[in-house]
Amino acid sequence: MRMTGAQILWRSLELEGVKHVFGYPGGTILPAYDALTQSTIHHVLVRHEQGATHMADGYARATGQVGVAVATSGPGATNMVTGIATAMMDSSPIVCITGQVGSKMLGSDAFQEIDITGVTLPITKHNYIVTRPEDIAKTIHEAFYVARSGRPGPVLVDITRDAQQASCEFEWDASVPKLPGFRPDIQPEPATYEEALKMINGSRRPVILAGHGILISEASQLLREFVERTHIPVAMTLLGIGSFPASHPLNLGMMGMHGEAWVNKAIQEADLLLALGMRFDDRVTGELAKYAPKAKKIHIEIDPAEINKRVKVDVALIGDLREVLPKLLPKVTRTDSSEWLERIWELKGDSAVRDIQSLPDEGHLYAAHVINDLWHETQGSDTIVVSDVGQHQMWEAQYYKHERPRSLVTSGGLGTMGFALPAAIGAKTARPDAEVWVVAGDGGFQMTMPELATIMQENLKINIAIINNGFLGMVRQWQQFFYESNYQSTPMLSPDFVKVAEAYGIRAMEVTTRSQVVPTVKAARSHDGPVLINFRVEQEDAVYPMVAAGAALHDMIRRPSPLVETAEDV
Amino acid sequence: MLNTFVVYVENKSGALARVALLFRRRGYNIESLTVGRTEKPDVSRMTITVEADADQARRIEANIYKLVNVLLVENVSAVPVITRDLAMIKVAAPQEVRSQVLELASVFRARVVDVALSSITIEITGAEDKIDGLLDVLRPFGVLEMVRTGIVAMRRGARTSEPNNEQTPDFIVE
Numbered sequence: 001m002r003m004t005g006a007q008i009l010w011r012s013l014e015l016e017g018v019k020h021v022f023g024y025p026g027g028t029i030l031p032a033y034d035a036l037t038q039s040t041i042h043h044v045l046v047r048h049e050q051g052a053t054h055m056a057d058g059y060a061r062a063t064g065q066v067g068v069a070v071a072t073s074g075p076g077a078t079n080m081v082t083g084i085a086t087a088m089m090d091s092s093p094i095v096c097i098t099g100q101v102g103s104k105m106l107g108s109d110a111f112q113e114i115d116i117t118g119v120t121l122p123i124t125k126h127n128y129i130v131t132r133p134e135d136i137a138k139t140i141h142e143a144f145y146v147a148r149s150g151r152p153g154p155v156l157v158d159i160t161r162d163a164q165q166a167s168c169e170f171e172w173d174a175s176v177p178k179l180p181g182f183r184p185d186i187q188p189e190p191a192t193y194e195e196a197l198k199m200i201n202g203s204r205r206p207v208i209l210a211g212h213g214i215l216i217s218e219a220s221q222l223l224r225e226f227v228e229r230t231h232i233p234v235a236m237t238l239l240g241i242g243s244f245p246a247s248h249p250l251n252l253g254m255m256g257m258h259g260e261a262w263v264n265k266a267i268q269e270a271d272l273l274l275a276l277g278m279r280f281d282d283r284v285t286g287e288l289a290k291y292a293p294k295a296k297k298i299h300i301e302i303d304p305a306e307i308n309k310r311v312k313v314d315v316a317l318i319g320d321l322r323e324v325l326p327k328l329l330p331k332v333t334r335t336d337s338s339e340w341l342e343r344i345w346e347l348k349g350d351s352a353v354r355d356i357q358s359l360p361d362e363g364h365l366y367a368a369h370v371i372n373d374l375w376h377e378t379q380g381s382d383t384i385v386v387s388d389v390g391q392h393q394m395w396e397a398q399y400y401k402h403e404r405p406r407s408l409v410t411s412g413g414l415g416t417m418g419f420a421l422p423a424a425i426g427a428k429t430a431r432p433d434a435e436v437w438v439v440a441g442d443g444g445f446q447m448t449m450p451e452l453a454t455i456m457q458e459n460l461k462i463n464i465a466i467i468n469n470g471f472l473g474m475v476r477q478w479q480q481f482f483y484e485s486n487y488q489s490t491p492m493l494s495p496d497f498v499k500v501a502e503a504y505g506i507r508a509m510e511v512t513t514r515s516q517v518v519p520t521v522k523a524a525r526s527h528d529g530p531v532l533i534n535f536r537v538e539q540e541d542a543v544y545p546m547v548a549a550g551a552a553l554h555d556m557i558r559r560p561s562p563l564v565e566t567a568e569d570v
Numbered sequence: 571m572l573n574t575f576v577v578y579v580e581n582k583s584g585a586l587a588r589v590a591l592l593f594r595r596r597g598y599n600i601e602s603l604t605v606g607r608t609e610k611p612d613v614s615r616m617t618i619t620v621e622a623d624a625d626q627a628r629r630i631e632a633n634i635y636k637l638v639n640v641l642l643v644e645n646v647s648a649v650p651v652i653t654r655d656l657a658m659i660k661v662a663a664p665q666e667v668r669s670q671v672l673e674l675a676s677v678f679r680a681r682v683v684d685v686a687l688s689s690i691t692i693e694i695t696g697a698e699d700k701i702d703g704l705l706d707v708l709r710p711f712g713v714l715e716m717v718r719t720g721i722v723a724m725r726r727g728a729r730t731s732e733p734n735n736e737q738t739p740d741f742i743v744e
Contacts (some may be wrong), residue, residue, distance in 0.1 A: 121588060122595050126638040129583070146638055180733075181580060183639040305632035308625055 001171075003473040006035035006164040007134030009097070013142035015172050018068055020429050022046050022055035023099075024070025027112055029099030029248055031164035033225040044429060044458055047450040050075050051422035053083020053154075054448070056094040057058065058426030060087075062384055062434070064218065066147050067094045067426060073101055074112030077158070078119065082416060084154045087121040089413025090239060091216060093152035095350035103131040103160040109198035117158050124152030129437050131160045133168040142177035150184025151303040152216060186302065188317035188399060195315045196298050201333050203272035203296075205340045206232045209255065209284075212239035212247035212412070213277015213302065214467055219321040220244065222406045226325055230332050231342060235263045237278050238397055239412040246401035252344065255283040258394040261545045269343070269556040270295045277301060277321050280311040281413065290552035294423050300324050365514055367392055367537045369466045373517040374465060377525070384409060384427050384429065384437040388420035388444035390474040418447030421464070425451060428460045435463070435525070440467040442494045452504040455530050463524045464506075464532040466497055469539045477542045481557065508532040511557045572601065576635050576731045577616040577634060578608070578641040582701060585639045589616060592633055602655075602720035603665060608732075613641065617722045642733040650726040656695045656719045657666065658683065659705065662712035663690040671711055678704040711741045 003011065009032055013021070015151065022044045025033045036043055038319065039160055046052040049071040057065030071080055077098040101110040115341045116129045126146050137158065143155040153501050155319050214223055220243050227250050234244045253260040255267060264286075267273065273295045278284070285291045288310060298322060299306075299492050302367055307316040311366040317324050371392075375386075386409040387396040387460040394409055402408050411419040420440040429438040438445075455462055476490040501508035505526055511520050511534070524531035544559035579585040579717035586605055593600050601619040608615045621631060627645055634643045663671045664687075671690055675682060694704055698721065705713065725731055 065668075117584065118587070121584070121591055179638060182638045185634075279571060303632075303636070305629055305636055307629075307632070 001169065002167050003170040004031070004035060004165060004351065005136050005159065006031040007038070008133060008136045008168075008170050009140065009159065009164065010035055010039035010041060011170065012137045012172065012175075013068065014142065016144045017065070020044060020059065020070040020289050021070050022052040022059075022426065023051050023070030024052060024072070025077060026076045026099065026290045028073040028101055028161045029070065029076070029085065029097075029164075030174075031161060032070070032099065032159070034098075043070075044425070044454065047453050048420070048448065049079035049424075050083050050418070051448055051451045051454065053080045053094065053096060053424035054086065054416075054419050054422035055429070056096070057083060057087045057092045058386060058409050058423030059430040060092045060094055061423070062153075062406055062424075062427035063117065063430045064216070064406070065093075065430070066144050067096060067430075068097065070097045072099045072112065073116070074114045075564065076112075077114055078114040081119065081123065081202055084120055084156065086411050086414045086416040086419060088123045088125070088327070089332035090411065091152050091212060092154070093147040094154045095140075096154060096156045098158045099158065099164070100129065100158045100160045102162040104162070106131075106160070114446060116156065121157050123154070124156050127156040127158070129158040129160070131163050133163050133166045136163065137170060138177055141175050142179060145179070146182060147183075150186070160326055168271070171544055174568065186304065186318055188319045188324060192315050192317050196317060197328065197331050199272055199296050199298055199315065200232075200274065200328070201335070203232075203335055205231075205270045206272040206274060206337065206341075207232045207252075207266055207270045208232050209237065209267075209273055209275040210234050210240040210243045210276050211237045211276060211278025211319055212241035212479045214240060215405050217277060217302075217321040218405070219325055222322065222325040222329070224248075226329060226332065229329065229334065231334050231337055231341075232274065232562065233250075233266065233341065237261070237269060237281070237284055237412070238410065240278060241397055241408045242402040242405045245403045247403060249312070254397050256281075256288070256553075257547045258398065260348075260398070262344060264545075264547065264553045264556065265347050266344050267295075268290050268552070273297045275299045275301070278307045279309065281308070285311060286547045286553035286555070287550055292553075363513065365517075365535065365537045366541060367395045367513060367535070368399050368534050369514050370465065370467060370511075370517055370537060371395050371439070373514075374439075375400040376519055377518060377521045378435060379403075382433065383407060383437060384431065385437045385439055386424035386427055387421045388438075388440035389415045390441045390444060390472070391469075391477065391541075391543050392439055392441045392473070394474075395467070417444035419444070421445065421448045422451045422454075423452055424459070424462050425460060428462050429458070434460075438462060438464040440464070440466055441473060442466055442470065442473045442497075443492055445497075445539065446494065449500070452501065452506060454500040456504045456506065457498050460530060461528065462530050464501075464530070466532065466534050467537055468534055469495070469537050469541070471539060474543070476540070479544075480540070480542065481546070482500070497532060497534040506530045506532055508534065510534045510536065512536045571578050571622070571623065573620055573622050573630070573645055573646070573647045574721065575616075575618045575620070575631065575634070576644045576723060577618060577674065578731075578733050579614050579616065579637075580639040580641060580732060581612045581614045582639050585614065586616075586637065586744055588637050589618070589634060592637065593618075593620065593630075594631060596630070596644065598626070604720040606722075617720070621730065635698050644731045646723055646725060651722045652721050652726055653697055654695055655691050655698050655701055655721050656693070657701045657705075658691055658693050658717050659708060659713060660689055660691045660715040662688060662714055664688050667711055670706070674704070674707050680704060706741050
């Protein structure tokens with residue numbers, strides 16, 4: 001059948017199973033938008049192209065399906081860069097489609113021409129420029145395959161205006177891509193299984209490090225079976241949260257810079273680390289030279305380039321967790337770890353005393369209390385929390401107990417402020433039946449605040465909790481600890497968020513005391529439209545514990561004891 | 571240690587940039603990179619030399635492999651291999667020293683490819699140290715200009731680096 005390139009684009013996306021795209025029209029993508037009218041695909045009009053990429057990302061993280069963002073050439077395309085980099089760092093499968101100037105004008109510095117394939121070369125898994133309609137179907141086919149296969153990541157497809165306008169025969173089945181160099185079907189060497197099994201079954205103080213790979217690989221159930229068989233406790237990376245139920249007795253919690261003290265100490269005292277789908281990020285290891293010095297390390301990871309990148313491991317099983325774990329499962333035995341678990345509970349007891357949850361409610365509103373109450377209210381329901389970047393993100397990770405995979409969406413590797421609001425729009429679009437909560441700071445929220453209009457236009461029931469402390473809190477905390485409390489450029493004035501939300505037709509409430517938290521959350525949940533809650537929390541609270549940059553993982557700055565804290569913080 | 575990689579890439583736009591950028595981004599300094607055609611019209615072959623320890627070299631290999639257009643990477647540093655570099659060296663060679671220059675060239679089995687009144691251009695092919703050796707002895711005469719291609723490498727013996735059909739069947743997406 002003869003079709004224009006623009007028609008082929010949408011038809012190809014439909015055949016890839018795409019139901020929604022997030023985009024913003026403009027000159028060079030206009031032929032595509034003209035043809036969109038005949039497509040079954042729903043287009044979500046964003047307010048900034050960065051938002052489109054975060055939405056596609058949130059869509060992908062909430063479901064595992066490829067998210068799609070569309071933009072025009074030039075500034076439309078460059079506005080996508082932060083979102084593409086965010087997806088790259090967190091291995092999120094998105095496909096970005098950009099318009100490009102006509103192929104005859106390429107390289108002439110035409111109006112709104114930018115070499116976006118060049119710009120995004122280091123931040124995409126792969127990218128394409130398409131100049132002929134004949135190549136569109138095949139390229140879309142390839143782009144989706146590359147984005148979701150192996151270690152997922154963003155793929156950008158740049159399509160010239162003339163390629164969208166010209167016509168050719170369209171035959172999807174004939175557009176099968178050939179990718180002779182792309183081999184995501186990697187398998188571990190058989191001998192490494194035996195080595196790994198020996199280490200696992202012989203360990204006395206083992207810890208599993210559960211990363212994002214478990215979620216990407218849909219291997220949560222396998223992990224659970226593995227843990228129940230071996231009785232090895234689980235520590236999670238930030239992006240690994242949700243891969244193992246928080247309520248499981250062998251779930252220790254989050255590791256790393258703001259990980260629980262007992263988790264980090266357990267890692268430092270372990271004799272075996274079993275790293276699953278994680279990459280030993282610097283926020284997870286602390287000072288490398290002092291990282292888990294007594295532990296043998298097994299790394300199960302799909303990306304061979306991650307092996308021995310930062311932490312030298314003893315055995316690497318390179319492959320998909322969903323294929324590797326079933327081969328290990330029948331051969332692992334229950335480890336003799338009762339002493340080890342007792343040791344960990346002992347460490348945990350020490351930390352719990354310092355836990356902010358044990359602090360009396362003395363009229364101050366702490367972010368941790370807000371998160372804790374939010375968790376209490378929403379637990380048991382199908383809730384997705386989308387957090388932004390900063391202190392509130394760490395508190396969310398510490399105090400919101402995630403039971404299910406893909407129930408937390410957050411920017412880990414790139415740490416992109418402004419991620420939460422648009423990513424939540426993507427998540428809600430992908431999973432309309434889920435309850436979606438944005439948890440954002442007053443700083444990050446303002447970076448992508450205009451997407452409130454997208455919520456309004458799409459009429460999405462999203463609840464927004466702004467953890468408003470009047471500071472760029474995490475930066476302020478670093479200034480407090482490492483720059484002698486020189487709060488340069490971190491106190492921040494914000495607009496009246498309640499009025500802002502109301503201007504967008506979004507219901508809004510303000511909370512200043514702890515007693516208001518639960519009723520307000522209840523009210524937000526029962527309201528059938530979007531709601532924004534402005535939580536005015538303690539201004540100068542800090543996230544504890546904290547491993548300072550360059551310090552060993554067990555060398556943590558701890559929350560001062562309650563008495564000391566009352567003296568200092570109040 | 572100096573590592574030599576043989577890389578086969580699909581002959582597509584941007585393939586060279588992708589490989590080069592990867593080295594820049596990961597902070598590895600390329601000593602030499604050559605790229606040229608192979609017997610297959612849609613495949614190019616690169617030879618890349620880079621200073622790296624064994625661990626880094628393994629990660630470089632893994633990172634190159636991740637590039638979608640890369641068909642095959644082989645680190646040939648530890649196998650018997652023939653490496654060749656080609657240089658053209660323009661030497662100041664007025665009448666009174668010309669015979670000395672020609673003699674040196676012939677000792678190194680270099681070829682004279684151009685002669686002018688006051689200069690000679692010598693072409694030499696060989697391993698890098700051989701070319702460096704010739705350069706050392708020519709320098710006192712005055713090297714006016716030099717160009718080197720960078721290293722190309724090939725395994726010795728019957729075994730090839732070339733991706734055969736068995737190693738890389740056309741990967742069909744289901």
